[in-house]
Amino acid sequence: AQKITQTQPGMFVQEKEAVTLDCTYDTSDPSYGLFWYKQPSSGEMIFLIYQGSYDQQNATEGRYSLNFQKARKSANLVISASQLGDSAMYFCAMRDWGLTGGGNKLTFGTGTQLKVEL
Amino acid sequence: EAQVTQNPRYLITVTGKKLTVTCSQNMNHEYMSWYRQDPGLGLRQIYYSMNVEVTDKGDVPEGYKVSRKEKRNFPLILESPSPNQTSLYFCASSPPDHSPLHFGNGTRLTVT
Numbered sequence: 001a002q003k004i005t006q007t008q009p010g011m012f013v014q015e016k017e018a019v020t021l022d023c024t025y026d027t028s029d030p031s032y033g034l035f036w037y038k039q040p041s042s043g044e045m046i047f048l049i050y051q052g053s054y055d056q057q058n059a060t061e062g063r064y065s066l067n068f069q070k071a072r073k074s075a076n077l078v079i080s081a082s083q084l085g086d087s088a089m090y091f092c093a094m095r096d097w098g099l100t101g102g103g104n105k106l107t108f109g110t111g112t113q114l115k116v117e118l
Numbered sequence: 119e120a121q122v123t124q125n126p127r128y129l130i131t132v133t134g135k136k137l138t139v140t141c142s143q144n145m146n147h148e149y150m151s152w153y154r155q156d157p158g159l160g161l162r163q164i165y166y167s168m169n170v171e172v173t174d175k176g177d178v179p180e181g182y183k184v185s186r187k188e189k190r191n192f193p194l195i196l197e198s199p200s201p202n203q204t205s206l207y208f209c210a211s212s213p214p215d216h217s218p219l220h221f222g223n224g225t226r227l228t229v230t
Binding site: 033044047104109110 | 159206
């Protein structure tokens with residue numbers, strides 16, 4: 001069964017510093033995708049970044065990058081130059097492309113609450 | 119604008135009073151699904167639909183019903199709500215490929 005583990009319930013970072021949010025995953029399917037979503041206090045789910053299991057390069061989207069270490073089954077999110085608006089809950093999620101059904105189901109971690117301080 | 123629209127955003131109801139949360143997407147996506155979010159548990163899939171008239175149970179389907187009569191709409195029905203269904207609910211849609219899920223803005227349900 002798929003499993004996503006986020007071991008940091010809460011993190012603090014100073015404005016303009018970089019921060020790494022940890023995510024480890026477990027799946028027996030060799031073909032899968034890893035996603036990070038941001039949930040601000042207003043509640044909506046905002047897609048940030050995607051990494052496919054066969055992608056050779058680590059994904060990057062602006063200030064977001066994904067440190068993908070396949071052998072260690074980790075997919076950490078790195079936010080560079082943190083801003084006050086980055087304060088939010090961050091979820092790591094996984095979807096495998098195997099025959100497990102679920103209609104493109106995402107399996108989510110429990111989230112990390114990030115607070116950016118002045 | 120491409121979006122998933124859920125209504126209502128907030129709903130307070132009493133135990134046993136049937137309710138429906140609507141979800142509509144304008145992106146012609148085949149896949150639609152419902153998730154609930156609870157503190158410390160992340161988001162868990164309730165039901166999903168791979169196309170019109172095709173629905174199936176997710177991880178936590180008890181107490182919920184869905185229907186998919188049209189491609190764009192995927193309502194979530196609680197026939198007899200109970201307090202343990204107090205939660206934040208999200209509808210999501212996607213095409214049948216590696217694209218990310220598009221989420222609605224959420225419905226915060228309180229059952230007293």
